[in-house]
Amino acid sequence: MADAEKTQTKTEEVEQITDHREKDYTLANPDTLTKYKSASEIAQRVLAEVTKAAVPGATILSLCQKGDELLEAETAKVYKGKKISKGIAFPTTVSPNDILTPYTPIASDAAEAEIVIKEGDVLKIQLGAQIDGLPGIVADTIVVGAASDEAKELLLATHYATEALLRLLLPAEAHPNHTEEKPYKAPTSYAITQTIQKIADVYGCKVVENTTSYDITHNEIEGKKRVVLAPGENMARSEGSPEVNDVWGVEIWLSKGSGKVKNMTGKRATLFKKTDVKCSLKRESARKTYNEIAKKFGAFPFGLRQLEDERTAKMGVIELVRSNILRSFEVQCDKDGALISRIYITAAITKNGITKLAAPPALDLEKFTSEKKIEDEEILKLLELPLKQDAKKKKKAAKKEVSA
Incomplete structure (x- = not known):
């Protein structure tokens, strides 16, 4: 590395200059x-x-x-x-x-x-x-x-x-x-x-x-x-x-x-990406899963196996996908x-x-x-x-x- x-090292000086203003x-x-x-x-x-x-x-x-x-x-x-x-x-x-x-x-x-x-x-x-x-x-x-x-x-x-x-x-x-x-x-x-x-x-x-x-x-x-x-x-x-x-x-x-x-x-779809949609969530598994996704991945794609508890995540993403809060990457083939x-x-x-x-x-x-x-x-x-x-x-x- x-x-x-x-x-x-090369970018440290630049960062010091730009940190105080909007990047x-x-x-x-x-x-x-x-x-x-x-x-x-x-x-x-x-x-x-x-x-x-x-x-x-x-x-x-x-x-x-x-x-x-x-x-x-x-x-x-x-x-x-x-x-x-x-x-x-x-x-x-x-x-x-x-x-x-x-x-x-x-x-x-x-x-x-x-x-x-x-x-x-x-x-x-x-x-x-x-x-x-x-x-x-x-x-x-x-x-x-x-x-x-x-x-x-x-x-x-x-x-x-x-x-x-x-x-x-x-x-x-x-x-x-x-x-x-x-x-x-x-x-x-x-x-x-x-x-x-x-x-x-x-x-x-x-x-x-x-x-x-x-x-x-x-x-x-x-x-x-x-x-x-x-x-x-x-x-x-x-x-x-x-x-x-x-x-x-x-x-x-x-x-x-x-x-x-x-x-x-x-x-099953195991790859997802957060959208800009926001709405209230009914299930605890969905709220817990959403909070982890927002904290760890933001708007970048993620896999279910990257989440702390796969079983909870599998249940949680169901409501998130139905509410269009998550977009699922369906497994597609020729x-x-x-x-x-x-x-x-x-x-x-x-x-x-x-x-x-x-x-x-x-x-x-x-x-x-x-x-x-x-x-x-x-x-x-x-x-x-x-x-x-x-x-x-x-x-x-x-x-x-x-x-x-």
Whole structure:
């Protein structure tokens, strides 16, 4: 944790200056970016440890428990003595094969607790840390052991779709092709969906309906702005667009089936998120559960197993969900039972481009190969675009434009 300790030292002086006034939680404040980076570094390290532990015979529950223990331990080591919140921004979840949504079983459900990982399983691992309400969240899709041709195609499609989406989210000010003479116009969410689907088609995949990326703000991972790919009927559409100084949770969901999802029968929701709704609660179990949630998690998602008493929590959340005080993440899967992938990247947008704050390791393109190749020239050009521009070169180019 040497890097994290150095980060802490660097920000102490800034904190002393800002503590006496209202904090600026935008990227205009260098301290904000430092905290996002610290949380993201922790998330990436914990993801690496959980991935390492994902071997045949290990239970999904044990991986989730391991990830959460590490997140708590690592965040406890930074910003010691500071009166700021820190801890888990997203509990460790492990979703196998056809399960799309973040899945986190509980110990008191014997059948769920005993689910083991098998050779060839495709796992979506997601987790996140937060420092001062500024989260770094990451999700990766991995294959346990040897990958089938189908799994290889899915991961290749996911890799290229993610890289394309990041570039399509670049606002004009940060885009390498933007000039005063020829201003860049950001694509619509429909155009983005079409481009991502073209990439998916190459590898026999579909964009999962309602794939959504949100802007991230202080204490909130689902901001007011969102980009929705392949929106289903009666579902929310895209709203707002990425801007310089934004932080976004960029997601890609792909399926080897139809891209349609359904709720899984026999699997209870164990992941929840507090809403802004307030109302009086009738049951003692609901009041007790709510007070613990508000104190420990705020508006960040949490799993039932993170609560002190699972049995009381299981009863308490029933009334909280019915009253819309909590939103439940229903366990959803592919309608066809097909493999599904999910990637989540916490990304910062500056005037020089996009920085991946928390991101999964780059896919090993020597290990994951396929006879299928992207041949569309426009998509290949898009993938070649740099996510970030050299600040000095950009300054020189701007000077040339002014003098021309």
